[in-house]
Amino acid sequence: MSDTPIADYAMISDCHSAALVSRAGSIDWLCFPRFDKPSTFARLLDQDGGHFSIHPLDIEETSRSYVGPTMVLETKFRTASGTVGLVDALAVGGSERGHELGADSPHVLLRRVSCLEGEADIVVEYEPRPEYGLIHPLLAPAEGGITARGGAERLVLSTPLEMEIDGSEARVHFSLTQGETVAFALHHRASWEEPPRVWSQKEILGRLEDTIAAWRSWSELHQNYQGPWEELIHTSGRVLQALTFQPTGAICAAATTSLPEEPGGGRNWDYRFTWVRDASLTLEALWVAACPDEATSFFYYMAGASASQMRRGADLQIMFGIGGERDLSERELPHLSGWRNSRPVRVGNGAWNQRQLDVYGELLNAAYRLSDQLSGLDPTTAAFLVDVAEAAATRWEQTDQGLWEQRGEPQHFVYSKLMCWVALDRAIYLADQLGGNDRVDRWERIREEIKEAILERGWSDEAQAFTQAFGSDDLDAANLMMPIMGFIAADDPRMLATIKATEERLTDDHGLVFRYKSHDGLEGEEGTFLLCTFWLAQVQALAGHVDDARSTFEKAIGYANDVGLLAEEVDPSTGELLGNYPQAFSHIGLVNAAWAISQAAKGLSPGGSPL
Numbered sequence: 001m002s003d004t005p006i007a008d009y010a011m012i013s014d015c016h017s018a019a020l021v022s023r024a025g026s027i028d029w030l031c032f033p034r035f036d037k038p039s040t041f042a043r044l045l046d047q048d049g050g051h052f053s054i055h056p057l058d059i060e061e062t063s064r065s066y067v068g069p070t071m072v073l074e075t076k077f078r079t080a081s082g083t084v085g086l087v088d089a090l091a092v093g094g095s096e097r098g099h100e101l102g103a104d105s106p107h108v109l110l111r112r113v114s115c116l117e118g119e120a121d122i123v124v125e126y127e128p129r130p131e132y133g134l135i136h137p138l139l140a141p142a143e144g145g146i147t148a149r150g151g152a153e154r155l156v157l158s159t160p161l162e163m164e165i166d167g168s169e170a171r172v173h174f175s176l177t178q179g180e181t182v183a184f185a186l187h188h189r190a191s192w193e194e195p196p197r198v199w200s201q202k203e204i205l206g207r208l209e210d211t212i213a214a215w216r217s218w219s220e221l222h223q224n225y226q227g228p229w230e231e232l233i234h235t236s237g238r239v240l241q242a243l244t245f246q247p248t249g250a251i252c253a254a255a256t257t258s259l260p261e262e263p264g265g266g267r268n269w270d271y272r273f274t275w276v277r278d279a280s281l282t283l284e285a286l287w288v289a290a291c292p293d294e295a296t297s298f299f300y301y302m303a304g305a306s307a308s309q310m311r312r313g314a315d316l317q318i319m320f321g322i323g324g325e326r327d328l329s330e331r332e333l334p335h336l337s338g339w340r341n342s343r344p345v346r347v348g349n350g351a352w353n354q355r356q357l358d359v360y361g362e363l364l365n366a367a368y369r370l371s372d373q374l375s376g377l378d379p380t381t382a383a384f385l386v387d388v389a390e391a392a393a394t395r396w397e398q399t400d401q402g403l404w405e406q407r408g409e410p411q412h413f414v415y416s417k418l419m420c421w422v423a424l425d426r427a428i429y430l431a432d433q434l435g436g437n438d439r440v441d442r443w444e445r446i447r448e449e450i451k452e453a454i455l456e457r458g459w460s461d462e463a464q465a466f467t468q469a470f471g472s473d474d475l476d477a478a479n480l481m482m483p484i485m486g487f488i489a490a491d492d493p494r495m496l497a498t499i500k501a502t503e504e505r506l507t508d509d510h511g512l513v514f515r516y517k518s519h520d521g522l523e524g525e526e527g528t529f530l531l532c533t534f535w536l537a538q539v540q541a542l543a544g545h546v547d548d549a550r551s552t553f554e555k556a557i558g559y560a561n562d563v564g565l566l567a568e569e570v571d572p573s574t575g576e577l578l579g580n581y582p583q584a585f586s587h588i589g590l591v592n593a594a595w596a597i598s599q600a601a602k603g604l605s606p607g608g609s610p611l
Contacts, residue, residue: 002044002339004028006577007561009044010064010073011255013242014090014211015102018255019109020044020581021073021088023062026053026125032153032188033107035245035252036272036322038131038347040153040188045258045345046336050129052186054113056084057121057173066563069223069234070215071242072208073563082118082178086111089211091185097217102246108196109186110208115176124184126163126170128155132333132347136168144198146170151191158185158199183208227598229590232557235564236587240286243584245322249297250274250305251282252322254568254580260342261526261569261579268342270349271568271580273328275319276302277358277403278585280365285591296373299366300381306363307384316363316391318356318405319349328352351405358403360392361419361426365485368426371433382434389427389436393446396420402469403478408521412470414458415478421450422485451487459494465501466494474518475506477532480539490542499539507536508572511555527569527578530556534589541593541600549597557590566590 009020009028017037020029028043028051042049056079064075072089088111093104113122126146128137130153137150146163148155160182163170176182183204187196199207218241223234243252254271261267279302286298305324306316317326330350338345367385377385396417399410424447431437457470458479468476479498483490490499507513512528513536533556540549559570559577566586568579599605 002028002047002049002337004044006259006339006567006579006581007565009565009581010066010561010563011071011239011242011565011582012073012088012090013071013255014092014105014107015241015244015246016105016107017090018242019088019090020255021075022053023064023075024053024059025055025075025077025086026051027088027109029256030109031272034322035243035255036270039133040128040130040155042129042133042336044256045338046133048129049133049336050127051125052109052111052127053123053125054086054111054184055123057123064563066235066238067212068216069219069238070212071238072212072215076116077120079118079120082120083116084120084122084176085114085116087114087208089208091207092211092214094207094210097214101214101218101241102244105246107188108199108207109184110204110211111184111186112181112205112208113176113183114181115178117178119175119177121173121175122182124161124163124172124174126157127168129168130155132345133336139165139168139170141165142198144200147195149191154189154191154193154195156187156189156196156198158187158204160201181205227594228601229553229557229594232560232564233591233594236285236591239565239582239587240282240584243582244298248323249301250320250322250324251278251298251584253278253585254583256580257347258336258342258345259339259567259578259580262342262524263340263571263578264342265524266342266344267522267524267526268338268344268346269351269580270330270347271583273319273321273349273352274302274305276306276316277318277356277362278588279362280369281362281588281592282584283366283369285588296370299370302363302366303381303384307380315355315395316359316388317352318354318359319352326352351401354401354405355398355410356402356405357392357395357398357400357416358413358419360388360395361422361485363388364392364423364426364430365419368429371430377433379435385427385430386434386436386439389423389434389439389443392420392423392427393443396446396450404515404520406520406522408519411468411472412457413476413478414454414466414469415476415481417450417454417458417470418479418482418485418487421447421454421487424450425486454487455494463501465498468516468518472518474516475501476516476518477502477506477513477529477535478515480532480535483539483542484535490539491544495539496543499536499543502536510570510572510575511552512570512572527571529569530559530566530583530586531568531589534586534593538589538593538596541596544600546597546600549593549600553593553597556593
C-alpha cells in the first residue's frame with residue numbers, strides 16, 4: 001500500500017510518457033515508452049511496485065518548483081549541513097524546439113543531484129519493477145552503469161557511482177560538497193532491441209540543459225496569455241502539453257490509473273486515454289493557454305480515431321487509446337494493493353463501449369471552435385462530421401449512460417440531449433464547410449424539437465432547476481454547461497435558479513461542487529469535482545456575478561499543490577486531492593473559468609481568443 005498524499009507528487013513529461021516525483025525525491029510512477037504502457041515504477045500503487053529515489057539522509061526542509069516555464073522539476077532539500085538540489089526531467093530530442101517538442105523523445109529519465117551549499121550525505125535507491133511490479137529484473141554492473149533484464153523491457157542506468165546490487169535492487173550512499181554534481185540517466189528499450197549505450201556525465205548534463213531549453217522554447221512560442229491568474233493558466237497549459245502524446249496529438253485525461261475517488265474505495269479507473277467528451281473544452285483551453293496548432297492536432301486525432309464508425313451505423317465511441325486504439329478492455333491487477341489500499345487496481349477502461357450521446361455535440365463543437373483553421377476540410381472528414389450530425393438528429397430521443405459514465409440503467413440524461421442540440425446547432429453553422437446545406441432545414445427543425453424537450457421535460461418545478469434526467473428531481477452539475485454551450489442565457493431566470501440550486505444543494509461546506517448526488521450504480525462515495533466547481537465559476541461570470549465567480553474560482557485553485565497541479569476531486573472531509581493526477585479536465589476547467597471571469601470583469605464576451 002502507498003500512503004504518500006497525491007498532492008506530494010509533481011509530474012515530468014517528454015510528451016510520450018510521464019513520471020511522478022514525490023517531495024522526497026522518489027520516482028514512484030513511470031510508464032515507458034508511452035503513458036498507457038505498463039509501469040516501470042509503481043510505488044504510487046503498491047509499496048513493492050518499484051521506485052527510484054535520490055535524497056539527502058537528514059532532510060529538514062523541502063521546496064520545489066519547475067525550472068522556469070518548463071516541465072523540468074527542481075527540488076531543494078535543506079539539511080543540517082547543507083542544501084541539495086535535485087533536477088528531474090524526461091529527455092526530449094536533442095534539437096527539438098517549439099512545435100517539435102517531444103517529436104523524437106529518446107525515452108530517457110534524467111536526474112541531477114548537486115550540493116548547493118555546505119555538504120550532504122546522499123542516498124540513492126534504484127528498484128525497477130517492470131510490468132506493474134510483476135517483474136523483479138536481474139541487475140548487473142556494466143561499465144559506467146547498471147543493466148536490468150527481465151520481461152519485455154531492457155533498462156540501462158547510467159551512473160558514475162559503483163552501486164551495491166542485491167538481486168533486483170541497487171543502492172549507494174555518498175557525500176557531496178558545495179559545487180559537486182552527480183547525474184543519472186535511465187534508458188529504456190524493448191528487450192529485443194539493441195541495448196542503449198551508457199551516457200557520460202557530460203552527455204547527461206548536456207541533454208538536461210537541452211530539455212530545459214526545449215520546454216522554454218515551447219512556452220515562449222505558445223504562452224501569450226496575460227491577465228489574472230497568469231501563472232496558473234500558463235502552468236495548466238504546460239500540463240496539457242505534458243499530457244499530450246506528441247505522435248498523434250492525443251491528450252490523456254490523466255497520467256495515472258486507479259487513484260481513487262474515495263480512499264480505500266473501489267471507484268478506481270484508468271484515465272490514460274482520450275475521451276471525446278473532453279474535445280471541445282480542451283480546445284477552448286488550448287486556445288487560451290497554449291496555441292491553436294495543438295488544438296488543431298488534437299481535433300484531427302479525434303476525427304481520425306473515430307471516422308470509420310459512423311458509416312457502418314455504430315455509435316460514436318466515447319474514448320480511444322492515445323494511438324487511436326479502440327479496444328480498451330478493462331482488467332484488474334490483483335497483485336497491487338492500490339493507493340491507501342484502494343482496490344482493485346485497474347488497467348483499461350470498461351466505459352469504452354458505453355453509449356453516450358453527448359459525444360456528437362462535443363466533436364462538432366470542437367470543429368466549430370476551429371472553423372477558421374478547418375476551412376480546407378478534406379472530403380472524408382467533412383462527410384464524417386455530417387454523419388455525426390445525422391447521428392445526433394436520429395438518436396437524440398434514445399437513452400444512454402450519460403456524461404459521467406454511470407453503470408446503472410440508461411436514462412434520458414439532460415446533458416446528452418443538450419449536446420445533441422449542440423451537434424445540430426454547430427452543424428448548421430458549418431454547413432457550407434461540410435457540404436451539408438441540403439440538410440439544414442431538417443437540422444433546424446430537429447434542433448428546435450430538442451430545445452423544446454429540454455425546456456419542458458428537463459426542468460423540474462419541484463427542484464426549481466434543470467435536472468439530471470427527464471422526469472427526475474436530481475441535480476447534475478453538467479447542466480451548468482447549458483449557457484456555456486449557448487443553449488440558454490446565463491441570466492435567464494431558469495438558469496439563475498439552476499445556479500442557485502447548485503450553490504445551495506450540490507456543494508460541500510467549502511463551496512466545492514459535486515457532480516451529482518443520485519445513485520449511479522456503483523458502490524462507495526466520491527469527492528467534490530474540481531471541473532464542476534470551475535464550471536460554476538464560469539457560469540457565474542457569464543451571468544454577471546463576477547464577485548461570486550471569483551470567490552468560487554479562488555476556492556477551487558486553493559487546492560492546487562505547490563507546483564500548481566490538480567487532481568480530479570477533493571475529499572470533502574480532509575481537503576486532500578483525490579482521483580487520477582494530474583487531471584486534464586481540472587486544468588481545462590481552470591483555464592476556461594479564468595478566461596470567462598477575466599472577460600466578464602471587462603464587460604466582454606469570453607468567445608474571443610487572447611492570442
